[in-house]
Amino acid sequence: MNGARPLALALVLATLLTGCVGLPSEGPVVEAEVAGERNEDQVSSFDPRPPQPGDSRLEIVNGFLDAMMGWPIATSVAKEYLTDDAAEEWSPDATVIYGELAPPREDGSSVTIRMRDATLLDDSGSWRGALPPGRSTLRYQLTIEDGEFRILDPMDALVVRSTWFDERYQQASLYYFDPAAQVLVPEPVFVPVGETFATNLAGALLAGPPSRLHGVVRTFIPAGLSVGLSVPVIDGIATLDLQGNAPRTSAASAELILAQLAATLAQEPSIKALRVTIGGEEVEPPGAATEYDVGSAAAYDPAATGSAGVLYGLRRGRVVSGSVDDLRVVDGPLGRKRNRFDSVAVAPVGDRVAAVSANRRRVVVARLRSPGRRSAVRTLVPDGTDVAQPSWDASGRLWILERGPEGARVLVSDDGVGVRPVRVPGVSHTDARRILVSRDGTRLVALVNRPGGDRIVTARVVLGLDGQVDRVVDSSVIRTLPGRHPIDLAWTAAAQISVLSPAGELFEVETFAVDGATVGVDTLSTMVAGKVLGLAGEPYPETPVYAVTREAIIDIRTCANLSACGERLDATRVLDVDYAG
Known part of the structure; x- marks a missing residue:
């Protein structure tokens, strides 16, 4: 093929x-x-408002929900609405997307809000479908810390409105191999658009396939690597200086690693070729080439x-x-x-x-x-x-x-x-x-x-x-x-x-x-x-x-x-x- x-x-x-x-x-x-017609130039930045002195319970909860939709994505302001312990433990790797929120209901020290048309992305960015009714209600317990209301128990997820998500995320694919290492397998995920698109794709691929895909796909990219601050692209060539300790790659493994990265990063139209290092050691392309043309991964394309x-x-x-x-x-x-x-x-x-x-x-x-x-x-x-x-x-x-x-x-x-x-x-x-x-x-x-x-x-x-x-x-x-x-x-x-x-x-x-x-x-x-x-x-x-x-x-x-x-x-x-x- x-x-x-x-x-x-x-x-x-x-x-x-x-x-x-x-x-x-x-x-x-x-x-x-x-849905899905996204133009990153039209997505305006949004700096959420931090909590204000004297905010009520409802104002704290609403402020927290707004802060999770800051753009570019950052959670520092959202954490200000949490207690110190909750902020340290909060790990919003998953994403919950809702259509609308019902009016909040306040009951003593808790605030409850029902989400309509709520769906879930797991921590890999994969679509996991609609949330059942029993999980479609947000329940926030509040306490007083340093004289102000703060949230004790946030859900470990970004909770965002579907219109916000449609404008700022794009469905792409991470490419793994089948167990026999014969063909590439696409796994659809959602990735934020913008200048960090290629970096986000590479980072998601390096995280490896989720456990539910054990036996379905495999990756040849060594575990524990990170992409660093960014994936710079100059004259169509993307440079990936992957950080972390990994065994020296054989020629056969190097080609499979490059194929996975190339197939994934080819979804960024400006990228035509890759240069890759792992822990400072170059991952050499087959032959005498100095970079790996993304089209070379078509040798593993089952289509x-x-x-x-x-x-x-x-x-x-x-x-x-x-x-x-x-x-x-x-x-x-x-x-x-x-x-x-x-x-x-x-x-x-x-x-x-x-x-x-x-x-x-x-x-x-x-x-x-x-x-x-x-x-x-x-x-x-x-x-x-x-x-x-x-x-x-x-x-x-x-x-x-x-x-x-x-x-x-x-x-x-x-x-x-x-x-x-x-x-x-x-x-x-x-x-x-x-x-x-x-x-x-x-x-x-x-x-x-x-x-x-x-x-x-x-x-x-x-x-x-x-x-x-x-x-x-x-x-x-x-x-x-x-x-x-x-x-x-x-x-x-x-x-x-x-x-x-x-x-x-x-x-x-x-x-x-x-x-x-x-x-x-x-x-x-x-x-x-x-x-x-x-x-x-x-x-x-x-x-x-x-x-x-x-x-x-x-x-x-x-x-x-x-x-x-x-x-x-x-x-x-x-x-x-x-x-x-």
């Missing part, structure tokens, strides 16, 4: 789509006001497989591939002979194809192309029950969803020879209808049917050092869709998915971050007219996302008039059009 395209395009996850709403009857796609932009489908029972206007039968066993298939999925590296039979009971795998005409067709599932379209990751693991009378069963093939069941919390034994696996193989997304509306569930895949699936953990619901029953899912960036749902006589394509974040990110909602059968998307922000109808294919990212545009498919009907994955 050598760099098929520049890392600035292939790996940057902060470029989530600008929000828009498509009008399918006439007129252009209309820009909508969305850079060389198949970007290639479409696949079925025509008259044969597998076809190519572009919208030139889909040709593949020279492989599933292209040479006509079959009755319900769906197909091509491996991201473009070497193998999995096909589900028309009765959805059988899954076969074969080489996509085999000019020698000697390639065999291997049956992976001989007698399944209502099998959905499979999903591949870039390391060649194939995931299969079987929907039986006792609920969903997830199967995985690590080697393309056999399959075995894997329990997926929140998906196994439910009415799951579709699964997708990220290109890096560490994240599973499922569409789970429920009577009142479907759910989008994500879970993390724990891999062994040999690359085989060990177990699936950390399942969570990232979207509930009241009254809606989507029919398809697609990756549209490395940490972003799109969902296709019927909406009356129209179809809606909704795009959101795969961690489920609802503030600080951009969203896209597009309405499409006509009978839409599915979505074709892949994890490149610049690749078209297609809504596929029986007769045409519509790029919902760029089409200015969805009722008038769209490219017609081949005159001979093509089914199940999709990208690899």
Whole structure:
């Protein structure tokens, strides 16, 4: 998986789509006001007011809440509202974001305030979802210290308003490796914007992955390092003088360290290359280079497989591939002979194809192309029950969803020879209808049917050092869709998915971050007219996302008039059009 395209395009996850709403009857796609459109030049500084002599309990609490929203971020003034002991112990590493505050209630020496629409970022900056009602109330106990009211027991978190957060934070990604050290894995986090953006990214990466990701990702950056005061960037070259004690790095480890740093810091557009030292010792790039080009990390990008932009489908029972206007039968066993298939999925590296039979009971795998005409067709599932379209990751693991009378069963093939069941919390034994696996193989997304509306569930895949699936953990619901029953899912960036749902006589394509974040990110909602059968998307922000109808294919990212545009498919009907994955 050598760099098929520049890392600035292939790996940057902060470029989530600008929000828009498509009008399918006439007129252009209309820009909508969305969270996440941040311009650091428009974010004004704010020096919070310290406590004043004679402040009441309510004034102290309100002053503390205001002080936590100082900008640039600093907690020195906020600590003045606390007792001396509380100020020393207060560790606001997490962040609580609220929509509104209910009127405060004073009861003796305590002040209680209920937060509306409260959500949580953990100490790594990762989105952890909505706070349950029992944790959505702020309770402050006050006492008198040196003749003034002060807070005794603050929550160990910055507590900030969502409008403040939207203007000042950006979702980006920290890059780790999968356990086998084959591919980079993006972990979305929120980082303050501004001149310290690159420094904050580097510092967060050096802190290492959170414990909940043990077995999911690994880092090659030695523990205990710090980034220092800043990451200076001169003429596109970022210099990282990492402080701390670390063993001397081998050439192999040095390359992996540089790849993690480069993939992460490439999200700062001004950075083109890195120079890195650890404890004064230079981390030498491969070859004779004096600095490490950030594009070099694309060698570990699981999306850079060389198949970007290639479409696949079925025509008259044969597998076809190519572009919208030139889909040709593949020279492989599933292209040479006509079959009755319900769906197909091509491996991201473009070497193998999995096909589900028309009765959805059988899954076969074969080489996509085999000019020698000697390639065999291997049956992976001989007698399944209502099998959905499979999903591949870039390391060649194939995931299969079987929907039986006792609920969903997830199967995985690590080697393309056999399959075995894997329990997926929140998906196994439910009415799951579709699964997708990220290109890096560490994240599973499922569409789970429920009577009142479907759910989008994500879970993390724990891999062994040999690359085989060990177990699936950390399942969570990232979207509930009241009254809606989507029919398809697609990756549209490395940490972003799109969902296709019927909406009356129209179809809606909704795009959101795969961690489920609802503030600080951009969203896209597009309405499409006509009978839409599915979505074709892949994890490149610049690749078209297609809504596929029986007769045409519509790029919902760029089409200015969805009722008038769209490219017609081949005159001979093509089914199940999709990208690899």
